[in-house]
Amino acid sequence: MVCLFVVCGTNYLIAQNISNFIEIKGTVVDETSRNHLVFTDLVIKGTNISTVTNMDGEFLLKVPTNHIDGMVIISHLGYEKKEIEISSLKGKVKITLKQAITTLDAVNLIARPSNAKELVLETLRKKGALYNNDNTLMTAFYRETIKKRRKNASLSEAVVKIHKQPYTNYRKDNIELVKARKNTNYNRLDTLALKLQGGPFSNLYTDLVKYPEFIFTEEDIDDYEFSFGESTNINKKLVYVVNFKQSSFIRDPLYFGKLYIDASTLALTNAVYSLNVENKELSSQMFVRKKPRKVDVHPTKANYRVNYRIQNGKWHYAYSNILLSFKVNWKGKLFNSIYTLNSEMAVTDWEIHESKFAKLKDQMLRPSTIMSDQASGFSDPEFWGEYNIIEPEKSIENAIAKIQKQLKKP
Incomplete structure (x- = not known):
């Protein structure tokens, strides 16, 4: 990320x-x-x-x-x-x-763990029994937008194949590019361009069950405080809500948010969390790899979401969303610029894959990949064919319409 x-x-x-x-x-x-x-x-x-x-x-x-x-x-x-x-x-x-009414009866109150931290640790330990442990080939749709204030500056979309490794091993997942389209207005970005390094990999790494090291591990979990929130419900099943935040004595930027844990199996079903960006200098170091000397850049927002879905008794990664906001101050300029990066990826189909490893192909992406500009796909209304996509919201629909008009110009 x-x-x-x-x-x-x-x-x-x-x-x-x-x-x-x-x-x-x-x-x-x-x-x-x-x-x-x-x-x-x-x-x-x-x-x-x-x-x-x-x-x-x-x-x-x-x-x-x-x-x-x-x-x-x-x-x-x-x-x-x-x-x-x-x-x-x-x-x-x-x-x-219809909203589900969640009530904790006497049995549930007795059964609920007394220690929120121990519940989180138990959830992470049970991933081998609760999550898909087969090699899985997932079809997913990825979208990434960059805005300068409220105006779209870049739009990227792609259908990818995720070569998902079993949750019990430590091999990282691979991503294969199927088809993509991208358009960037570099004039709107002025002299500074923001790009999300890794593209779909950034969203894939929000899978806390597969990649807990990006948030907390058993080694640094003591740097967090955990507490129970009000329980909720999904598909008529009780879900515990665990709040977490960094301890007050920790200086380094850590995360805060909510974990939703299925009460019957202790599986993580959803997670919504953010990075603490109060320390501008240290939080900037987590994101900014390279910048001009005359510019000051710091994140003002870093929000994450990951959803899991259950099928045949096993949970698997289903959707994730990342929203990053940065303030850019050029020395000698009166006004600053606000850039927002939003990316999301949704698994739209999957199947058990017999092959243990993804074959190295030309279309395989790397975590350091930045998607290249390919605007031609926006001129084809049937570009995605039978692939399922995330329906674009109004602002993205408007951006696509403008891109199509530009492509029609001689």
Whole structure:
């Protein structure tokens, strides 16, 4: 999760027949408040085909024709799960979810661990029994945006194959690039360009179960304070909420946030956390690899989210989101610049892979990779074909429309 600085110049639902799949668009909202539900899971029942709602609560799900008589499962943390027949998803529809009422009865109160820190340690120790321990080939969609204040400066999108290693071994996962498109407005970036080093790898490393060393290990876990928050619910199952933050005597920037742990299995189901950026100098050292001498750069925000999904009794990485914000001050200039980097990756399908290692191919990405500019894909409305993607929210739709207009100009 490293940032590199270098010097350089609709709320409706439609089913559409497209070859061997139909395309479904829609919005998921709270049944009472009608607020849009962000990061909601939608899975075709009996398969690993899935997607997730965007920041506007909207989704896009491509259903193979051999599953159009099936069901789609919609689930969101703190809400009751809903199953809907795919064939019924017609016309202008909003899917509503009902908040789940979470009560801790006497049995649950007795069963809940008394020590939040020990619960977290036990969760990390149980990864071999709770998470997928087969070599898995995952199809995922990745999106990365860079904004200068509110204006889009760069948009990257890609379909990748994640060669996911078993959770019990220490080999790192590999990522294979399938297809991608990117457009960058270097004029809008002035003389400074921000790029997220590693691209999809940065999101993959938010998988705390596979890569706990990026947040805390058994060696440095004593630098954190843990406490229980109000329990919640997912799919009618009790979920413990553990709050964590760095101890007051620790000077180095560490993380704070919430861990959501399934009460029955002690599996980590979700995590939402941020880096403490109060110390500008030390937090800058964690992100800035290279910068001009006449510029002062420091992060103002570093937020992370990772979601897991269960299938056949085993949990696996499903979605992650990273939001980084930086303030850039040029010496001698009156006004500063605010840059925001947002990236997300959603697993849309997966299968058990017999091969133990990913073969080294030309399309294999490296953690140091920065995606190259390839704007041509924006001119093709069917660029993604049958691959599931995260539905772009309004601001990204506007950015794509502007890119398409620019490409049409002679």
